[in-house]
Amino acid sequence: MAQQLIDQFAARLPADRRAAVYQSTKTTHEKRTAMLFDQFAEPHRLRALAGGIKQHVLENLDTLLPAVEAKLQANGAQVHWAATAEAACAAVLRIMQARGATKLVKAKTMVSEEIALEHFLAAHGIEALETDLGEFIVQLDHDRPSHIVRPIIHKNRREIAQSFERHGLGAYDDDPQTITRRARQFLRQKYLQADVGLTGANFVSVESGRLVLVTNEGNSRFSLAAPKCHIALVGIEKLVPRDRDLGLLLNLLARSATAQQLTVYTEFITGPKAATQPDGPEELHVIFVDNGRTDVLASECRAILRCIRCGACMNVCPVYRQASGHAYRSVYPGPVGAVLSPLLAGKKFPELADLPKASSLCGACHEVCPVDIPIPDLLLRLRDQGKRAGAPLAAAGTPPMGAWALLASQPAAWKAALLGGKIINYLPTKLLPVPPLRAWEKSRTLPEWRGGEFRRWLRHRTTP
Numbered sequence: 001m002a003q004q005l006i007d008q009f010a011a012r013l014p015a016d017r018r019a020a021v022y023q024s025t026k027t028t029h030e031k032r033t034a035m036l037f038d039q040f041a042e043p044h045r046l047r048a049l050a051g052g053i054k055q056h057v058l059e060n061l062d063t064l065l066p067a068v069e070a071k072l073q074a075n076g077a078q079v080h081w082a083a084t085a086e087a088a089c090a091a092v093l094r095i096m097q098a099r100g101a102t103k104l105v106k107a108k109t110m111v112s113e114e115i116a117l118e119h120f121l122a123a124h125g126i127e128a129l130e131t132d133l134g135e136f137i138v139q140l141d142h143d144r145p146s147h148i149v150r151p152i153i154h155k156n157r158r159e160i161a162q163s164f165e166r167h168g169l170g171a172y173d174d175d176p177q178t179i180t181r182r183a184r185q186f187l188r189q190k191y192l193q194a195d196v197g198l199t200g201a202n203f204v205s206v207e208s209g210r211l212v213l214v215t216n217e218g219n220s221r222f223s224l225a226a227p228k229c230h231i232a233l234v235g236i237e238k239l240v241p242r243d244r245d246l247g248l249l250l251n252l253l254a255r256s257a258t259a260q261q262l263t264v265y266t267e268f269i270t271g272p273k274a275a276t277q278p279d280g281p282e283e284l285h286v287i288f289v290d291n292g293r294t295d296v297l298a299s300e301c302r303a304i305l306r307c308i309r310c311g312a313c314m315n316v317c318p319v320y321r322q323a324s325g326h327a328y329r330s331v332y333p334g335p336v337g338a339v340l341s342p343l344l345a346g347k348k349f350p351e352l353a354d355l356p357k358a359s360s361l362c363g364a365c366h367e368v369c370p371v372d373i374p375i376p377d378l379l380l381r382l383r384d385q386g387k388r389a390g391a392p393l394a395a396a397g398t399p400p401m402g403a404w405a406l407l408a409s410q411p412a413a414w415k416a417a418l419l420g421g422k423i424i425n426y427l428p429t430k431l432l433p434v435p436p437l438r439a440w441e442k443s444r445t446l447p448e449w450r451g452g453e454f455r456r457w458l459r460h461r462t463t464p
C-alpha cells in the first residue's frame, strides 16, 4: 500500500538526506514566493490566466494538434505520432537507424524518462548520453531522478565526487566547480561525436510551429549544435495557441521552478538548419507522444495535463519534503505525480493506484501551481474512483474511519473516547488496547494528548 510504503520510505531515509531535501525545497519555495509577490501585483490572477490558456489547449487538442502538425511541416520538420511508449521508442530507433546513427546526446526530457528510452536504445546498441548535469550523474550511478527539475536533490557533493572517481572522471574532489568542469570536459567531446541530439520541448506554439526549450546549463544548445539530426520528444499536451502566450508561461515557469526571472537559456527552434546557416541539424523530427494522455483527457482529472513541469508543488509538499521523490516509485513524484503517474500508468501498473493517498490534502500544491491545477480536488476524485473500484481506502493497519464516524456522532461515546485518549497517552505501544491501533502506531507517532477542551472553549466563546 503506497501510504504505508511512503511512510516506510520516509522512516528509512537517512536523516542528512531528509534534511537536505527539506532545506533545498523549502529555500526554493520561499525564494519563489518572495519573487512572485515582489515582482507581480497579482500573481494569483496570472496563475489563473496561465491555467486558462493551458485548459483551452486541452479542450481544443483535436483542432490544435493537426494545426501544429501543418505548421511544423511547413517549417521543414517531420512529424511523427506515437500512441504508446513502445511506439515512441521505436520511432526514435527508426530515425536513428535510417541515418546509420549509433550515438545520441540527450537534453533533459521527462517524456524520455517516462518511456524508458535510454534502456530501449541501449538494448539496440545505441549510446544515449544524458547531458544535463543532474541527469548525467543519475545515469553514471544507474540511479533514478528524484525531482523533475533537480534530479539529484537526494545526493550531496561528496557522493557525486565519489561517483566521478569510480567512473574515471578524476581523483576525488568534492569542490562543485571541479565537478562541473570535469563533467563539461567529458561531455564536450561527446557532443562532437554524437549523430543525433534529442530534446523535449517545454512548449510548442501552434501559431508559429516554434519549439521552446529552457535550460540553465546550455546543454540543449550544445546537443543541437554539432549533431546533424534533432529529435524532439513532445507530450501532446505541450502546445500553446499563440507565441504571445509564451511571455506569461515562461515568466511563471522560471520563477516557479528555480526562483529565477528567466531560465538562463531559452531556445526558440523553427525548423532544421536553413541553407544560409553554417551549423545546426539538417533534419528535425518531432515525435508527439500520447502514452495514456488521451485517457487522462477523457477523465475527470484532465486538468493535470495543464502541468508545465515546474516542480513547485514538490517543493512545497510536506509529504515530498519528508519522503523525497523516490518514495513515489514513478517518474513523476510529488503531488503532480500522485495524480499523473497512476493515471498515465492506468491498468499497466496497478501498484501506483494508491499514490493519491500520499497527501495530507493541505492544499499548498494548488496554491503554488503556476497553471492553477486544483491538485487536492483531483486527488480526492482519484480516491473516490479507487473506493468505487473496491480498493481499500486506507493502508493496512489503519483503524476504519467508520468507527471514528460512530464516535464523533455520539456525544456520550465521544466523551468516553476522550477520556480513553488521556489514558492511552500513558500506555507503551505494546499495551495499546486495540490491535489495529497497535499496528497503526508501528508506522506513525500518536500525537501527544492535549486535552479535549474544544466544547468548553466553544461554550465560553459563544456565551455572551
Ligand code: SF4
Residues within 6 Å of the ligand: 256, 306, 307, 308, 309, 310, 311, 312, 313, 314, 336, 365, 368, 369, 370, 371, 372, 373
Ligand atoms: S502540477 Fe503545477 S506546480 Fe506541480 S509541477 Fe505541474 S505545473 Fe508545477
